[in-house]
Amino acid sequence: MRIILVGYGVVGKGVTTILARKYTEKVKDNGFSPKIVAIADIDGAVINPRGLSPEKLEAIRQRGYPISADPEFGHKGMPALDVIESVEAEVVVEVTPVNIKNGEPALSHITRAFKTGKHVVTTNKGPLALAMPALTELAEYNNVYLRFSGTVGGGTPMLEFAKKCLAGDKILAIRGILNGTTNYILTEMSQNRVTFQEALANAQKLGYAEREPSMDIDGFDTACKVVILANWILNKKITLKDVDRTGIRDVSLQALDEASKRGNTIKLIGSIDGDKATVKPTEIPKNNPICVSGVLNAITFFTEFAGEQTLVGKGAGGIETASAVLRDLLDIRHKLATKILA
Numbered sequence: 582m583r584i585i586l587v588g589y590g591v592v593g594k595g596v597t598t599i600l601a602r603k604y605t606e607k608v609k610d611n612g613f614s615p616k617i618v619a620i621a622d623i624d625g626a627v628i629n630p631r632g633l634s635p636e637k638l639e640a641i642r643q644r645g646y647p648i649s650a651d652p653e654f655g656h657k658g659m660p661a662l663d664v665i666e667s668v669e670a671e672v673v674v675e676v677t678p679v680n681i682k683n684g685e686p687a688l689s690h691i692t693r694a695f696k697t698g699k700h701v702v703t704t705n706k707g708p709l710a711l712a713m714p715a716l717t718e719l720a721e722y723n724n725v726y727l728r729f730s731g732t733v734g735g736g737t738p739m740l741e742f743a744k745k746c747l748a749g750d751k752i753l754a755i756r757g758i759l760n761g762t763t764n765y766i767l768t769e770m771s772q773n774r775v776t777f778q779e780a781l782a783n784a785q786k787l788g789y790a791e792r793e794p795s796m797d798i799d800g801f802d803t804a805c806k807v808v809i810l811a812n813w814i815l816n817k818k819i820t821l822k823d824v825d826r827t828g829i830r831d832v833s834l835q836a837l838d839e840a841s842k843r844g845n846t847i848k849l850i851g852s853i854d855g856d857k858a859t860v861k862p863t864e865i866p867k868n869n870p871i872c873v874s875g876v877l878n879a880i881t882f883f884t885e886f887a888g889e890q891t892l893v894g895k896g897a898g899g900i901e902t903a904s905a906v907l908r909d910l911l912d913i914r915h916k917l918a919t920k921i922l923a
């Protein structure tokens with residue numbers, strides 16, 4: 582399987598590492614030999630149809646140069662769209678920064694990949710939150726697969742669990758803590774009695790929150806994940822504007838104290854129940870299985886037959902999220918193999 586990687590940041594680097602490291606173990610076990618033939622980053626690309634060496638690229642970066650400075654295979658200034666258009670490959674792995682205003686640059690990367698007959702694996706929530714129904718239709722129209730396991734739960738297989746392990750059951754509702762940054766802040770506030778501003782500053786110091794934290798604390802990130810779950814698991818054709826969203830800026834220490842007296846706490850909960858998709862700070866019992874601390878994520882699927890099923894795990898991290906990319910690549914390979922046999 583030939584892969585074009587678009588975006589060489591935390592997750593992109595994780596993808597090259599994991600594909601190289603796991604090659605001899607899991608990946609080969611599955612008879613699957615992935616080869617990264619091109620990487621497009623912000624300032625140019627490296628292309629080698631015989632496969633790129635992650636160690637060599639890392640050595641270039643360690644010396645302070647962009648990967649496109651590779652004297653043999655570098656193409657300074659070459660935009661990702663040109664790489665997607667001109668390089669022969671089966672899959673584009675799209676891991677550029679999220680943008681929920683217009684989904685770019687990922688939206689163009691994904692649609693260009695589809696139009697050139699390439700499958701797409703992405704961890705980027707932006708295009709899906711804004712246009713998931715249209716994107717899934719476009720993938721089908723172009724007879725390619727779109728996979729995005731790393732967009733919800735990082736490396737924790739929340740989407741696959743619901744789609745594959747709960748196959749045959751009916752999922753009636755979904756509720757979860759889907760953002761590690763806000764969970765860290767609320768945990769700090771309730772357990773260490775620090776104010777929202779102090780907890781946010783700690784999260785920023787630890788690298789859990791961006792300097793511009795609105796995406797997390799105003800609930801946009803959770804809302805994006807709610808959209809993806811609603812479309813992929815519950816077949817709802819919704820986008821970000823359909824989610825009723827409230828962030829955690831107004832959660833006070835007093836409200837947390839009062840909840841605590843009742844054996845409860847307040848968490849930022851994303852939920853889909855009937856036609857309602859919601860993100861809001863919600864009082865839940867401390868002994869509820871989704872009541873996890875720190876940066877952990879947790880999700881409960883309410884099903885018709887299997888009852889309540891809860892999954893807990895790290896919701897982010899370069900290697901963790903790259904493991905979701907690997908899962909998606911294997912899924913595409915499996916789907917392609919099944920198609921050939923059919």
Ligand SMILES: NC(=O)c1ccc[n+]([C@@H]2O[C@H](COP(=O)([O-])OP(=O)(O)OC[C@H]3O[C@@H](n4cnc5c(N)ncnc54)[C@H](OP(=O)(O)O)[C@@H]3O)[C@@H](O)[C@H]2O)c1
Pocket residue numbers: 587588589590591592593621622623624661676677678679686704705706731732735896897898899902
């Ligand atoms: N990190 C996580 O734990 C995690 C978990 C789940 C999902 N995600 C999602 O995965 C995606 C990647 O995350 P990340 O943490 O790897 O972000 P990142 O470290 O910022 O990496 C993104 C990379 O893409 C590059 N880029 C920006 N615009 C580009 C363009 N037009 N063409 C090609 N490359 C471009 C960036 O260059 P510059 O830095 O120079 O702009 C950077 O190298 C994001 O959408 C994020 O929300 C991340």
